[in-house]
Amino acid sequence: QKEVEQNSGPLSVPEGAIASLNCTYSDRGSQSFFWYRQYSGKSPELIMSIYSNGDKEDGRFTAQLNKASQYVSLLIRDSQPSDSATYLCAVHRAGNQFYFGTGTSLTVIP
């Protein structure tokens, strides 16, 4: 079983719609959860972090965590063409190890 699993997509949404990205993880001892955005040919950059159950909002982005279901999601409201990228879910385990999913490719259609 993979440490972190994501639907690879591709996911296409029209401009202005809500994009929903999902991630599951296998280790119940995982402590922190992150969403990174990666544009083609670039390095990943952090867009959201979440540490406790529930929702965390930052501008157009909302991260949701459900530790009982071992599930993390990212919602992007009012999607823009500039949001077109690959979104990587990352899980932070004890010992400061980070594990990444394979990423979900998002395309926002103008």
Added chain:
Amino acid sequence: NAGVTQTPKFRILKIGQSMTLQCTQDMNHNYMYWYRQDPGMGLKLIYYSVGAGITDKGEVPNGYNVSRSTTEDFPLRLELAAPSQTSVYFCASSQEGLAGSGELFFGEGSRLTVL
């Protein structure tokens, strides 16, 4: 504001050659990591270090070696390069897990091709 610096950015190797990817960070982070990313895939952890003199294997360590003689530098050594090592390599660093945000700071990546 250098952050994490990797060199070289591009390199072509012949099968069986060896090389070192350099990584240095100026943020005084104790934790450093090497990842590889194959096309259309996520990041796979190769090696990581929790401080000078301490290194440990990640998910895919075979064919690689690392050292950490200083806080700033974390070079990745490829011995006897194979086509399976063709990939983009990312070095990253982070603050201590409990004290920091857990955010990883990435270098720009090194694209390696083995022919």
